[in-house]
Amino acid sequence: MLRPLLxxxxxxxxxxxxxxAIAFSIALPIALFALMYGVFGRGASFSAAASMVDLDGGxxxxxxxxxxxxxxxxxxxxxxxxxxxxxxxxxxxxTAVVIPTGxxxxxxxxxxxxxxxKRRGSGGxxxxxxxxxxxxxxxxxxxxxxxxxxxxxxxxxxxxPEARIEQTMTPLLDEARAVAVERRTVGEEExxxxxxxxxxxxxxxxxxxxxxxxxxxxxxRMGTLExxxxxxxxxxxxxxxxxxxxxxxxxxxxxILLSLAFAILRVADAAAFAQVVAFSLLIAAAISALGxxxxxxxxxxxxxxWGAVFLSMSMTVFSGAFISVGETGPLAFLSKLTLNKYAxxxxxxxxxxxxxxxxxxxxxxxxxxxxxxxxxxxxVVFRTAQKGE
Amino acid sequence: MTEEFLVAKDLRKRFGDVPAVDGVSFTIRRQxxxxxxxxNGAGKTTIIRMLSTTLEPDAGGIEIGGRSVAEDxxxxxxxxxxxxxxxxxxxxxxxxxxxxxxxxxxGLGSRQAKEAAAxxxxxxxxxxxxxxxxxxxxGGMKRRVNLAAALMSRPHLLFLDEPTVGIDPQSRNHIxxxxxxxxxxxMSVLYTTHYMEEADRLCSRIGVIDHGRLISLGTPAELKSAxxxxxxxxxxxxxxxxxxxxxxx
Ligand SMILES: Nc1ncnc2c1ncn2[C@@H]1O[C@H](COP(=O)(O)OP(=O)(O)O)[C@@H](O)[C@H]1O
Ligand SMILES: [Mg+2]
Numbered sequence: 001m002l003r004p005l006l007x008x009x010x011x012x013x014x015x016x017x018x019x020x021a022i023a024f025s026i027a028l029p030i031a032l033f034a035l036m037y038g039v040f041g042r043g044a045s046f047s048a049a050a051s052m053v054d055l056d057g058g059x060x061x062x063x064x065x066x067x068x069x070x071x072x073x074x075x076x077x078x079x080x081x082x083x084x085x086x087x088x089x090x091x092x093x094x095t096a097v098v099i100p101t102g103x104x105x106x107x108x109x110x111x112x113x114x115x116x117x118k119r120r121g122s123g124g125x126x127x128x129x130x131x132x133x134x135x136x137x138x139x140x141x142x143x144x145x146x147x148x149x150x151x152x153x154x155x156x157x158x159x160x161p162e163a164r165i166e167q168t169m170t171p172l173l174d175e176a177r178a179v180a181v182e183r184r185t186v187g188e189e190e191x192x193x194x195x196x197x198x199x200x201x202x203x204x205x206x207x208x209x210x211x212x213x214x215x216x217x218x219x220x221r222m223g224t225l226e227x228x229x230x231x232x233x234x235x236x237x238x239x240x241x242x243x244x245x246x247x248x249x250x251x252x253x254x255x256i257l258l259s260l261a262f263a264i265l266r267v268a269d270a271a272a273f274a275q276v277v278a279f280s281l282l283i284a285a286a287i288s289a290l291g292x293x294x295x296x297x298x299x300x301x302x303x304x305x306w307g308a309v310f311l312s313m314s315m316t317v318f319s320g321a322f323i324s325v326g327e328t329g330p331l332a333f334l335s336k337l338t339l340n341k342y343a344x345x346x347x348x349x350x351x352x353x354x355x356x357x358x359x360x361x362x363x364x365x366x367x368x369x370x371x372x373x374x375x376x377x378x379x380v381v382f383r384t385a386q387k388g389e
Numbered sequence: 390m391t392e393e394f395l396v397a398k399d400l401r402k403r404f405g406d407v408p409a410v411d412g413v414s415f416t417i418r419r420q421x422x423x424x425x426x427x428x429n430g431a432g433k434t435t436i437i438r439m440l441s442t443t444l445e446p447d448a449g450g451i452e453i454g455g456r457s458v459a460e461d462x463x464x465x466x467x468x469x470x471x472x473x474x475x476x477x478x479x480x481x482x483x484x485x486x487x488x489x490x491x492x493x494x495x496g497l498g499s500r501q502a503k504e505a506a507a508x509x510x511x512x513x514x515x516x517x518x519x520x521x522x523x524x525x526x527x528g529g530m531k532r533r534v535n536l537a538a539a540l541m542s543r544p545h546l547l548f549l550d551e552p553t554v555g556i557d558p559q560s561r562n563h564i565x566x567x568x569x570x571x572x573x574x575x576m577s578v579l580y581t582t583h584y585m586e587e588a589d590r591l592c593s594r595i596g597v598i599d600h601g602r603l604i605s606l607g608t609p610a611e612l613k614s615a616x617x618x619x620x621x622x623x624x625x626x627x628x629x630x631x632x633x634x635x636x637x638x
Contacts, residue, residue, distance in 0.1 A: 230471045
């Protein structure tokens, strides 16, 4: 079956004569990669700043600030109340923490003290996390202070030296500070860029829809479709050729993107790279086949373009790439109708390093099913549209 | 071996309310240049599309080389070459690449296709421009490449749909010479046009078509003698006499 290959070859050759198209198709993955690098290149984990206002200035406020500073990923920005208000006003920060006057004194005398959280709206996601951290640390301090006080009061008049009490209490308190936490690792954490790859790659492969959707209309416009249909080329071979061209083009672009991501961001090892490439081939095939359905039905370039835009946009939106769709409910159901969901699930399965390609059987089967079904529907639709002329 | 290479019987095709082709029957003999003469919109292109297997007729039957278009379209395609009215070429590719590609689609091997491409470019006088992209060619040159592409399948029957519309006299003469030479090599040709002089000069028999109906059929001399001495009558007058209208309306 040489003819489908020739169809694909001539299509890629035509594409190759268009310098602008080539430059664009290479520049696009590179630009996308640069974006990913800009966001995740410098290795990020949780990081946030706590905007603190210290109106107290006492020793326990100082202790609180010191301990916050010691929390991993948390930076303490000390500011005056006026500065904090101004920053809140302009939404530069969403939460400010105010340690009120008398904080140290109140704690020392056993009176109830409070910390003030000033925030815009809900205070933002990081603002809420920071608030909880501050609250926790403050409660620790208060509790420890209370415990020390109880110990000192209880031992008062027994001639136990202050230093001795401190010596005994400190390790006890240190131990008590943390609620015992057992850590059980259920898998390697995905690198941040690795977490991004499935979504970006899937969306990127979606571009193949546009190209394969207009491949038949293009031939119609040039008059070559009519000529091809008077040769020995069958409709099957024609569609297979267009399919191969679309998959080939998508894979070249995906390879550029993935090579950069793996080589520079080091998101995973060579084995994972090969598996991601192999799975991308399945995705590109399924997407190209769906593009062919549009191609078979479209009579004009406009129809092909809008059909492709509608298809790729709706599948991207409902896939859960941008909105959280959960596991049940109507949104989750809609997401199961998109190809993107299976594409991203499969890719996540590989990049998370848990199961690898072998573990993506169901997703792979669904994508292969979409490919075959898309191909058959495309031909039927084309035949019907051709007859209805 | 029958003398008729193509037999079309009572062809009909409607587009919505428009009866584009309305009961047309004719035959084309071996080594004959058969003309379909008629104004724009008469139904010429629709007839060619049905004969060349790309458009299914609403009714009627077509046999080419003894094969039925309805039942053996693949077999029929092996016998025909189509030069569509509109250009059917990849503008970005060279004349040679276009021809080689269509040759391969017609079933030629790689070597055969290259040889046939060179032959056919030579035939239409464009061998020296073989490597230029088609988009750089003049209108007349594009039409000549379009014709050469139709010849890549080495057809027994060639469909030419108004191959000379809007081109320079030089290209036009070149196309005429090519057609006559092909005929002398044994090819049958269906030639559509709305230019009488062309039909008169090239065709052994002519079917006059208007509003999807074949209103007259015969040799140019027969058509003319119906209204006067063939030497003094033009096909223009024949058409006027048949329809009460001028062909160029
Ligand atoms: N694809 C089509 N859809 C609708 N109408 C068509 C189509 N092709 C041709 N027609 C109509 O059929 C008639 C015959 O057209 P055509 O065969 O192209 O004429 P000609 O080739 O003699 O100029 C015209 O009225 C034309 O508008
Ligand atoms: Mg026409």
